[in-house]
Amino acid sequence: MAKKKAHLLGFVQHGVNSHATGMWRHARDKINWDWSRPPYWQHLARTMERGLFDAMFIADELAPYNNYQGSSDATVKYAVQCPVHEPSTIVPIITTATTHLGVGVTLSTAFEHPYSMVRRLSSLDHLSGGRIAWNIVSSYSKSEWDAYGVEMTQRAGRYERMEEYMELCYKLWDSWEPDAIVADRGSGVFADPDKVHEVNHEGEFFRCRGRSFVYRSPQGRPVLWQAGSSDRGRDFAARHAEAIFAVHPNVERMREYTDDLNHRLESRFNRKANSVKRIYGVQTVVAPTRSEAQEKYRQIQECIPLEGALAWISGHFGPDFSKYAPDDIIQNIEIPGIQGLFDSIIYARGGAPVTVREAALIYAEGMGMPRLVGTPADIVDQLEHFMDAGGADGFMLAATYTPGCFEEFVDLVVPELQRRGRYRSGYAHASLRENLLED
Numbered sequence: 084m085a086k087k088k089a090h091l092l093g094f095v096q097h098g099v100n101s102h103a104t105g106m107w108r109h110a111r112d113k114i115n116w117d118w119s120r121p122p123y124w125q126h127l128a129r130t131m132e133r134g135l136f137d138a139m140f141i142a143d144e145l146a147p148y149n150n151y152q153g154s155s156d157a158t159v160k161y162a163v164q165c166p167v168h169e170p171s172t173i174v175p176i177i178t179t180a181t182t183h184l185g186v187g188v189t190l191s192t193a194f195e196h197p198y199s200m201v202r203r204l205s206s207l208d209h210l211s212g213g214r215i216a217w218n219i220v221s222s223y224s225k226s227e228w229d230a231y232g233v234e235m236t237q238r239a240g241r242y243e244r245m246e247e248y249m250e251l252c253y254k255l256w257d258s259w260e261p262d263a264i265v266a267d268r269g270s271g272v273f274a275d276p277d278k279v280h281e282v283n284h285e286g287e288f289f290r291c292r293g294r295s296f297v298y299r300s301p302q303g304r305p306v307l308w309q310a311g312s313s314d315r316g317r318d319f320a321a322r323h324a325e326a327i328f329a330v331h332p333n334v335e336r337m338r339e340y341t342d343d344l345n346h347r348l349e350s351r352f353n354r355k356a357n358s359v360k361r362i363y364g365v366q367t368v369v370a371p372t373r374s375e376a377q378e379k380y381r382q383i384q385e386c387i388p389l390e391g392a393l394a395w396i397s398g399h400f401g402p403d404f405s406k407y408a409p410d411d412i413i414q415n416i417e418i419p420g421i422q423g424l425f426d427s428i429i430y431a432r433g434g435a436p437v438t439v440r441e442a443a444l445i446y447a448e449g450m451g452m453p454r455l456v457g458t459p460a461d462i463v464d465q466l467e468h469f470m471d472a473g474g475a476d477g478f479m480l481a482a483t484y485t486p487g488c489f490e491e492f493v494d495l496v497v498p499e500l501q502r503r504g505r506y507r508s509g510y511a512h513a514s515l516r517e518n519l520l521e522d
């Protein structure tokens with residue numbers, strides 16, 4: 084059987100710092116680039132397209148984390164995913180700078196009605212010629228709820244509401260039939276009203292009456308993307324997602340996740356095993372020699388402030404980690420935040436106990452993803468192992484310093500993947516869905 088080829092995505096945020104805390108102070112970060120201006124995004128997009136990535140993937144949160152010491156001081160002070168600008172605003176900049184690169188955009192369902200969500204996503208799908216994915220999230224962080232002045236709901240309730248959210252989105256996406264537009268100048272008929280269906284939704288959480296305002300977009304709807312990882316989150320993903328982003332610290336955990344997802348797809352949702360792309364997070368530090376790569380890695384680690392790291396784990400997981408001693412062992416508890424990422428620090432040492440300090444510092448390097456440090460061949464050895472033994476279909480590459488880390492990956496690692504026949508040599512299709520879902 085032919086060996087699977089990898090899919091690649093670049094994982095970033097529309098902010099000064101993405102998923103490696105303190106990178107803004109790294110000597111190689113954003114030299115002569117202003118992340119709040121279009122040229123930076125155009126360059127990043129063109130770099131990823133040069134590397135034949137499926138997409139740039141933009142994570143998002145709606146407000147600065149505020150649970151470390153009961154405040155957002157440390158978040159602001161150490162640029163812990165802060166400031167972060169609105170993610171959909173940069174999407175057209177990225178897609179006009181490129182012709183094939185897709186964009187995965189994270190947009191929360193918590194405070195936006197499905198009607199405007201569908202309108203925005205379908206407009207972006209039109210503008211990009213069918214290159215949009217939506218990372219569906221429901222706002223796990225207390226700070227987001229505080230900012231919007233709404234009492235935070237429990238995980239189960241958030242997923243129930245999201246189910247109905249999706250039901251209404253599907254109705255709106257299907258509102259315009261593919262051949263609804265006639266555009267007959269002679270008769271003056273632009274669209275056939277019989278083929279533009281009115282949505283009539285009366286649910287527990289939402290009401291909506293009316294037709295979608297946007298005609299059917301090139302992909303019909305964005306590629307649906309999910310990263311929920313609690314039990315409930317995995318079911319949601321298995322029901323709706325076309326691609327999944329998950330973080331597991333080692334190949335054994337990847338394999339478990341792969342098998343669990345396939346089991347859910349087949350046994351609960353009547354979908355084929357392996358029909359959803361599993362994209363696992365990794366962070367790479369590459370150099371022509373191992374010693375250079377190790378030196379680079381050391382410089383990256385030096386940028387991380389412990390307090391910023393503690394603020395980040397408090398933000399992502401929920402508990403205020405200032406209340407624990409740095410040498411306390413992290414307990415495997417149910418947390419209100421991102422359960423799946425919490426697992427990645429619980430197992431960060433292969434099952435051995437992990438202290439609060441270790442957890443914070445490991446997490447702050449790259450959100451608990453495996454860190455692959457070495458030559459291009461070392462890195463590709465690992466990626467192949469994650470595909471062959473872990474069931475990965477591709478990788479979400481967490482940024483360190485930008486845009487340099489992506490330039491280095493494209494120049495050094497992509498050719499090695501191609502040499503081994505584990506990566507595409509060109510884009511085969513026009514839409515993100517077709518490129519991403521191909522084997």
Ligand SMILES: Cc1cc2nc3c(=O)[nH]c(=O)nc-3n(C[C@H](O)[C@H](O)[C@H](O)COP(=O)(O)O)c2cc1C
Pocket residue numbers: 141142143144189191219220221222223238309310311312313314315316317328329330364420421422423424
């Ligand atoms: C790898 C990964 C990346 C995520 N990225 C985001 C994000 O950018 N924004 C967000 O609001 N939630 C993000 N999440 C959170 C989830 O999608 C989900 O809403 C949250 O984990 C709560 O669901 P769960 O308890 O089922 O995991 C991410 C989760 C994972 C595992």
